[in-house]
Amino acid sequence: MAVFPSVRPRLSRLQFAYERVRRQARTAGLYIELVLDPDAYDPPRHYAFVLDHEVTDEGGTIHVASELNILRPEQVLGILYHELGHVIDLAGLGAEFKRVYSADEEIRADELIRDCFDVEIFYDPDTMIQSIQWRPGFISRPPGLK
Numbered sequence: 011m012a013v014f015p016s017v018r019p020r021l022s023r024l025q026f027a028y029e030r031v032r033r034q035a036r037t038a039g040l041y042i043e044l045v046l047d048p049d050a051y052d053p054p055r056h057y058a059f060v061l062d063h064e065v066t067d068e069g070g071t072i073h074v075a076s077e078l079n080i081l082r083p084e085q086v087l088g089i090l091y092h093e094l095g096h097v098i099d100l101a102g103l104g105a106e107f108k109r110v111y112s113a114d115e116e117i118r119a120d121e122l123i124r125d126c127f128d129v130e131i132f133y134d135p136d137t138m139i140q141s142i143q144w145r146p147g148f149i150s151r152p153p154g155l156k
């Protein structure tokens with residue numbers, strides 16, 4: 011597994027998204043690291059994941075597939091923000107907002123991103139891939155989506 015800066019040329023679009031999400035995480039007091047992991051690609055809609063045991067109250071690691079590069083920038087950001095939502099959840103930051111979040115950890119990840127950063131994550135109804143840019147027909151994460 012390669013750490014991000016070493017693969018900058020091939021993953022330039024990802025690098026941009028990574029820097030943005032990393033900076034955003036810092037405003038919440040979290041450190042984020044991305045690692046390239048071929049296992050993160052599980053077609054058709056999985057490109058990244060977070061492992062519970064790799065998250066502490068300081069931050070965590072997001073595993074990403076190089077296949078993220080085929081997606082549009084707003085989709086890459088949607089995916090990375092969603093994973094950051096899992097990190098925030100596992101780091102226990104949600105308690106600071108004193109509100110009740112969804113019992114569905116996947117929906118909760120998106121709710122936390124909205125509360126922490128005022129960023130809305132939408133889903134393309136055809137692919138169920140995340141995006142931070144709304145388009146006609148895009149929806150919030152439906153319950154039960156894995």
Ligand SMILES: [Zn+2]
Nearest residue numbers: 092096116119
């Ligand atoms: Zn998720």
